[in-house]
Amino acid sequence: MIQVTYEFPAGVDADKHAEIIAIGQTVGSWGAQFSHREAAMKKHMGQVLNTKQLDNNRSQATVGFPEINCENDIGSLLCMIFGKFSLAGPARIIDIQLPVDFGIRAKFGIKGIREKTQVFDRPLIMGIFKPALGLTAGDHAQLLDQVAAAGLDIIKDDEINFNSTTAPTIERVKACRPVIEKYKDLNGREIMYVVNLSGRADKLIDNARRLIDEGANALLFNAICYGYSCLEAICAHPEINVPVFTHPALAGALGGATQGINDYGIDYSVLLGTLMKCAGADAVIYPAHYGTLPFSAETESKICKLLRQEKGKHIPVMPVPSAGIRPGIVGQAMQDYGNDVALNAGSAIFDHPGGPTAGTKAFFEALALVKQSKPIRIAEINDGPLKEALKKWGEV
Amino acid sequence: MIQVTYEFPAGVDADKHAEIIAIGQTVGSWGAQFSHREAAMKKHMGQVLNTKQLDNNRSQATVGFPEINCENDIGSLLCMIFGKFSLAGPARIIDIQLPVDFGIRAKFGIKGIREKTQVFDRPLIMGIFKPALGLTAGDHAQLLDQVAAAGLDIIKDDEINFNSTTAPTIERVKACRPVIEKYKDLNGREIMYVVNLSGRADKLIDNARRLIDEGANALLFNAICYGYSCLEAICAHPEINVPVFTHPALAGALGGATQGINDYGIDYSVLLGTLMKCAGADAVIYPAHYGTLPFSAETESKICKLLRQEKGKHIPVMPVPSAGIRPGIVGQAMQDYGNDVALNAGSAIFDHPGGPTAGTKAFFEALALVKQSKPIRIAEINDGPLKEALKKWGEV
Numbered sequence A, B: 001m002i003q004v005t006y007e008f009p010a011g012v013d014a015d016k017h018a019e020i021i022a023i024g025q026t027v028g029s030w031g032a033q034f035s036h037r038e039a040a041m042k043k044h045m046g047q048v049l050n051t052k053q054l055d056n057n058r059s060q061a062t063v064g065f066p067e068i069n070c071e072n073d074i075g076s077l078l079c080m081i082f083g084k085f086s087l088a089g090p091a092r093i094i095d096i097q098l099p100v101d102f103g104i105r106a107k108f109g110i111k112g113i114r115e116k117t118q119v120f121d122r123p124l125i126m127g128i129f130k131p132a133l134g135l136t137a138g139d140h141a142q143l144l145d146q147v148a149a150a151g152l153d154i155i156k157d158d159e160i161n162f163n164s165t166t167a168p169t170i171e172r173v174k175a176c177r178p179v180i181e182k183y184k185d186l187n188g189r190e191i192m193y194v195v196n197l198s199g200r201a202d203k204l205i206d207n208a209r210r211l212i213d214e215g216a217n218a219l220l221f222n223a224i225c226y227g228y229s230c231l232e233a234i235c236a237h238p239e240i241n242v243p244v245f246t247h248p249a250l251a252g253a254l255g256g257a258t259q260g261i262n263d264y265g266i267d268y269s270v271l272l273g274t275l276m277k278c279a280g281a282d283a284v285i286y287p288a289h290y291g292t293l294p295f296s297a298e299t300e301s302k303i304c305k306l307l308r309q310e311k312g313k314h315i316p317v318m319p320v321p322s323a324g325i326r327p328g329i330v331g332q333a334m335q336d337y338g339n340d341v342a343l344n345a346g347s348a349i350f351d352h353p354g355g356p357t358a359g360t361k362a363f364f365e366a367l368a369l370v371k372q373s374k375p376i377r378i379a380e381i382n383d384g385p386l387k388e389a390l391k392k393w394g395e396v
Helices: A014-024 A032-044 A074-082 A109-117 A137-149 A169-187 A204-213 A228-236 A251-255 A268-279 A297-308 A327-337 A356-371 A385-393 B014-024 B032-044 B074-082 B109-117 B137-149 B169-187 B204-213 B228-236 B251-255 B268-279 B297-308 B327-337 B355-371 B385-393
Strands: A002-008 A047-053 A059-065 A092-097 A124-128 A154-156 A192-196 A218-221 A244-246 A283-287 A318-322 A342-345 B002-008 B047-053 B059-065 B092-097 B124-128 B154-156 B192-196 B218-221 B244-246 B283-287 B318-322 B342-345
Touching (some): A002 A014, A002 A074, A014 A047, A014 A059, A074 A228, A074 A268, A109 A124, A109 A192, A109 A318, A137 A169, A137 A356, A169 A192, A169 A204, A228 B228, A268 A283, A283 A297, A297 A318, A356 A385, B002 B014, B002 B074, B014 B047, B014 B059, B059 B074, B074 B092, B092 B268, B109 B318, B137 B355, B154 B218, B169 B192, B169 B204, B268 B297, B297 B318, B318 B327, B327 B355, B342 B355, B355 B385
Parallel strands (some): A124 A154, A124 A342, A192 A218, A218 A244, A244 A283, B124 B154, B124 B342, B154 B192, B218 B244, B283 B318, B318 B342
Antiparallel strands (some): A002 A092, A047 A059, B002 B092, B047 B059
């Protein structure tokens, strides 16, 4: 059974709405003409599992749906649990409990990404090419060289860097591959370049294959902009044998409206935790609470837990908190997340006063201090990239 | 240029946020290292076109984006205009102005659907198979026979009726095709059976092809549940040569939160008008304001106008208001919509006291009265299906 919990604002009768969902989102009503089909219809009928009252007259209801009503994919799941009902007024999905083997199993997850990057005992450090647009493929290669020289583990395209004439995606890969090889020869491991996969639903798989043929060793995908169904297709495909990172772009349009006044949409923990995981993502980028985005530590922790869960066929998947990630926060982030995390920084690497190489080094200096249980304080460290970073972006 | 208008609640500085969007959702900032790329970057830069203050300290901003920043498809469009920014706090997209040839041109639209159904001078009458789930393929054929006998123009699957073991989609088509043929021989025209297309993004085209091979003469697609990108792929495909109807399922999760208090998501007129149209849909189902769903006449009218617009390569597309459609409302609906509309009824056809045949006849009786400029009133008509419908569901 698929169990979905809805939350309602004051003024909504949870018992009544739970019934509307259980019946209206499944069989509906039937007349005497089909009384002989009652047994079949009951197999498809939803059921109200419980309802409860919260503070401020808010309420919740959990409804169970038969698995046979959808197709073990997110497209049919979303339609079944929230399709028509989403149009009926304020209601928010806050939790989905799926059968353990629902969906697509990630091919790599935390373990696979660690093997690929050969980093086993610390958080991965990840960067975002900046500026987002307007660079040539050669510029990307040059920036990659600068961060790879300092040992960066992963670098990603900006999520809005599509297949543009200025730097077509395949040209970015072709230009960057020799840099990846150069540092593989030097260090015995590949820096992972997470290339932005784009294109219409019917072109995505071919586009991905072409990028991989040219040496892409990881993909970035804007799962919500294109649809979870596209992500499932990418992750399920046997020839797409590189880790798939997902970006949370557009998640706010579905998940933002939670202020306890009007409740609509779907909770971030479901969008970026439950659904990304069962679509087969290997790593999931989501807003960290260290920056200016209105994300709470509690929401983040829920997402992180859902991604790292081992359940049924599903393996732990890499959380990638992003926004406000800077060297000064590394200690706090490791307290919050432990080791199994990729810390994703844009400006803190690329806008470092000493350039991207120094920006990368600052993170590794910070990691080394945390490993020695030393504080990351301007007053206690020597001059160098970390000190400059702390001066620019603060200590914590 | 792509022009997007955002609305903000009180407390948000529209000028500041417009700048954040124009820069942060395009190039971002760059340092001295790339000062020689300034010309290229400026080509990718967004610009604030205007901002204005509304009542209650609300505000709007319109931002222009270079077309070259996305790929003429909705996946990249949504990421560009609202991706990361959707996560940044309350803001709602209320309008998108696209270049006239952006997107996919519908293959049929109003004209093509009229030719297929051979109905040129009145609204189309459309039904929804009820109950939604639990019927066999043979039951579907039996119901189809009942409504086709009374001359129904179009019938659709319920949007939650997927490819289930009780009545696999292809079996529904196989069972219904002989009924379609029977009435084609009798009446010289085909009733359109809008079959629910489902499956993961990489299977959709093949699934559609198989359904069409077995005689499906129209498709239903839950575009928002699967992603607009999947809809674009379906509508662009040369072998999918039947009209594609889209369902608004899940639109409320993106569009519901508009109460002038918290503003999130994307306006219904954009979701169900602008985006469905430029994805290539031939007919778009959306909630009517005649039922209990919280949809205003104004929102509906906006959607309807966007769908019927002829602009650039785009042809007028069929509006399909749905919810609360009953015989008593036909006069009002024709005043609101005119002729170029499909009136979509579920229970008003299938729960009619005299059964689905009578339910269908009631609508045609109502249409005939409107044509003769006669009121649809219990007191002024003879006993029969329409009178029974008015007694059950009211006069207007």
